[in-house]
Amino acid sequence: MKVVLEELTKKFPNRNKKAGGEVVAVDHFCFEVPDGELVGLLGPSGCGKSTALFMICGLQKPTEGRIFFGDKDVTDLPPEERGVGIVFQNYALYPHLNVLKNITFPLENLKGEDKLTKEQMREKAYEAAKLVQIEELMERKPSELSGGQQQRVAIARALVKRPKVLLLDEPLSNLDARLRLQTREEIRRIQQETGITTIFVTHDQEEAMSITDRIVVMKDGRVHQIGKPQDVYDDPVDLFVAKFLGTPPINIFESRVSSGKLLIGDEEVLDVKGVKDGDYTAGIRPEGFILDEKGALSCDLNRVEVMGRDVSVVSENDACSGRTLRSIIQAENKVDLSKKKVRFNLKKNKVFIFDSDGQRVRIG
Amino acid sequence: MEKDQYKGWLYLLPAALFLAAFLVYPLVDVFVYSMEEGYNFASQKSYGTGLYNFSYVLHDPYFLQAVKNTFVMVVITVPLSTGIALLISVGLCSIEPLRKLFQTVYFLPYVTNTLAVGLVFMVLFKKTAYSDGLINMLINFFGGESVDFIDGPHAAKMFVMCLYIIWVVMPFKILLLTSAISSVDPNYYNAARVDGTPPFRIFYKITLPMISPTLFYLIITGFIGAFKEYSNAVALFGTDLNSAGMNTIVGYVYDMLYGDSGGYPSYASAAAIILFTIVLTITYLNLTVSKKHTYY
Numbered sequence: 045m046k047v048v049l050e051e052l053t054k055k056f057p058n059r060n061k062k063a064g065g066e067v068v069a070v071d072h073f074c075f076e077v078p079d080g081e082l083v084g085l086l087g088p089s090g091c092g093k094s095t096a097l098f099m100i101c102g103l104q105k106p107t108e109g110r111i112f113f114g115d116k117d118v119t120d121l122p123p124e125e126r127g128v129g130i131v132f133q134n135y136a137l138y139p140h141l142n143v144l145k146n147i148t149f150p151l152e153n154l155k156g157e158d159k160l161t162k163e164q165m166r167e168k169a170y171e172a173a174k175l176v177q178i179e180e181l182m183e184r185k186p187s188e189l190s191g192g193q194q195q196r197v198a199i200a201r202a203l204v205k206r207p208k209v210l211l212l213d214e215p216l217s218n219l220d221a222r223l224r225l226q227t228r229e230e231i232r233r234i235q236q237e238t239g240i241t242t243i244f245v246t247h248d249q250e251e252a253m254s255i256t257d258r259i260v261v262m263k264d265g266r267v268h269q270i271g272k273p274q275d276v277y278d279d280p281v282d283l284f285v286a287k288f289l290g291t292p293p294i295n296i297f298e299s300r301v302s303s304g305k306l307l308i309g310d311e312e313v314l315d316v317k318g319v320k321d322g323d324y325t326a327g328i329r330p331e332g333f334i335l336d337e338k339g340a341l342s343c344d345l346n347r348v349e350v351m352g353r354d355v356s357v358v359s360e361n362d363a364c365s366g367r368t369l370r371s372i373i374q375a376e377n378k379v380d381l382s383k384k385k386v387r388f389n390l391k392k393n394k395v396f397i398f399d400s401d402g403q404r405v406r407i408g
Numbered sequence: 409m410e411k412d413q414y415k416g417w418l419y420l421l422p423a424a425l426f427l428a429a430f431l432v433y434p435l436v437d438v439f440v441y442s443m444e445e446g447y448n449f450a451s452q453k454s455y456g457t458g459l460y461n462f463s464y465v466l467h468d469p470y471f472l473q474a475v476k477n478t479f480v481m482v483v484i485t486v487p488l489s490t491g492i493a494l495l496i497s498v499g500l501c502s503i504e505p506l507r508k509l510f511q512t513v514y515f516l517p518y519v520t521n522t523l524a525v526g527l528v529f530m531v532l533f534k535k536t537a538y539s540d541g542l543i544n545m546l547i548n549f550f551g552g553e554s555v556d557f558i559d560g561p562h563a564a565k566m567f568v569m570c571l572y573i574i575w576v577v578m579p580f581k582i583l584l585l586t587s588a589i590s591s592v593d594p595n596y597y598n599a600a601r602v603d604g605t606p607p608f609r610i611f612y613k614i615t616l617p618m619i620s621p622t623l624f625y626l627i628i629t630g631f632i633g634a635f636k637e638y639s640n641a642v643a644l645f646g647t648d649l650n651s652a653g654m655n656t657i658v659g660y661v662y663d664m665l666y667g668d669s670g671g672y673p674s675y676a677s678a679a680a681i682i683l684f685t686i687v688l689t690i691t692y693l694n695l696t697v698s699k700k701h702t703y704y
Binding site for chain 2 (some may be wrong): 101102103122123124125128129130132134136138139140149150152153201205
């Protein structure tokens with residue numbers, strides 16, 4: 045089932061009544077989620093991604109805009125008539141019910157023709173439990189489960205009614221690092237096995253990049269960029285997106301362009317034909333540096349961190365915001381630690397320049 | 409480890425001494441009194457030891473009346489006050505505007521003096537030479553005949569008594585229940601709403617189990633409190649409860665000690681021990697039931 049959001053907007057009244065006005069949590073969000081895709085809503089906390097999710101779910105009413113599931117306008121439908129399943133950040137498993145009863149809870153509300161017998165409910169619950177591999181935990185109470193197991197139960201409960209759309213609100217944020225890796229693979233597997241259109245919210249860009257078909261980068265209620273994770277990483281539309289994606293983060297420099305050359309400090313580092321002269325912010329991905337004794341950019345060598353497959357060179361440059369920049373180069377390149385200086389050439393496709401508003405300026 | 413234990417006991421000592429002096433000793437003493445026949449405060453003497461005191465108390469029509477009254481009060485007021493308090497709390501928690509105001513209004517009886525409230529009930533119910541009371545005026549208005557609630561038939565008195573008790577004990581219950589209900593994680597409700605759970609089922613399947621510890625606490629303390637009912641009866645019917653036929657077990661104990669028929673500590677002790685046994689049994693039953701139905 046494809047999900048279409050048209051100019052979706054949510055405004056909340058300001059809590060501080062004297063200040064008046066409204067807080068815009070989601071601002072004219074337009075997006076189409078193709079059928080069967082896994083989409084990540086990505087952004088820093090407070091950017092409105094959860095609000096957007098709750099509107100899709102039907103728990104919150106949009107101030108403006110429409111929501112379509114397929115061709116059907118569901119904006120005014122209550123959650124249960126939309127056919128959505130949701131997993132909350134803290135899972136919201138009913139603590140007084142065991143796993144089986146938690147999973148059958150949604151089924152017990154079915155009325156009329158859809159009404160199921162106890163046996164059918166049990167069967168469906170076991171089907172869902174099998175999908176997330178928790179069949180042996182059915183008699184336990186949520187408090188007797190680990191975080192990862194609770195997560196699976198929550199997913200099973202969301203899936204048991206065979207929803208057309210599965211929504212996950214920060215599904216991994218309550219898990220430890222190792223479990224997080226495991227669970228995100230798991231979510232990907234379940235999503236692909238069931239083929240359910242899935243939207244999940246996260247503030248962790250690595251999480252979003254690794255498993256989604258498509259990411260939506262949001263900030264302050266506005267969508268900054270939508271695209272395949274790799275495309276967004278390789279081709280950010282603005283400074284915020286460039287900074288938000290990637291670990292280690294992109295290195296930011298104060299720079300200027302003078303007669304087709306990009307200058308960092310006083311060094312001409314790159315040809316940028318067709319870009320108007322002026323001050324710009326330059327972002328260089330850590331992997332955009334090539335170690336070269338005659339390189340264009342010179343930095344004060346600080347230290348080298350060995351990571352096995354590659355090494356991370358930490359150096360300093362006055363033009364760099366925060367002074368310290370981090371570049372990742374292949375381990376075969378030997379860095380002479382006795383020298384105080386280190387020089388780099390730059391890969392053109394890893395350098396992005398932005399105007400004073402943070403908008404991307406295309407190079408040649 | 410052993411040293412730590414010794415330390416622990418040392419820390420407990422002040423509280424333990426206090427409890428021993430003011431709780432354990434009196435309890436034992438009451439038990440001893442209840443076994444001493446015809447004990448006299450003045451001469452500090454008794455005639456003998458045995459179960460005669462219990463036998464006397466259990467055959468005393470005043471005591472039987474008091475037990476009957478107490479049980480009626482318990483059976484009527486505990487479920488009603490808890491049930492109504494629950495309804496009001498759910499209502500309070502689901503309204504947004506004026507919630508604070510209503511909470512304050514419902515809490516007023518708790519901070520009002522029992523006897524002052526008794527006075528209000530007198531205005532409502534008492535028949536005097538000048539007026540039949542507000543409630544009777546209402547009854548008359550709808551074509552009914554005046555009922556003497558304070559000095560009339562037993563059932564009428566019991567009605568006023570129970571109404572009064574319910575009104576007095578409810579604020580505390582509402583206070584605890586509203587805070588219990590509003591501390592339920594709203595995500596449970598959201599999850600239930602997404603699954604299309606009807607409101608009554610949400611209440612029955614989620615709210616109720618989540619607040620069950622508070623609810624059972626209120627039921628248990630409600631039972632204990634109702635069994636110890638006395639001052640409210642005095643507020644409505646005066647100190648001569650026996651002649652009003654509205655005495656309670658605690659009232660009976662008091663009367664045996666200090667009342668007009670006072671000076672019988674042995675009977676008083678026996679009655680007190682009987683009350684203690686009843687309360688203990690009911691509380692035990694309560695706890696047994698609650699273990700099955702409470703989620704912590």
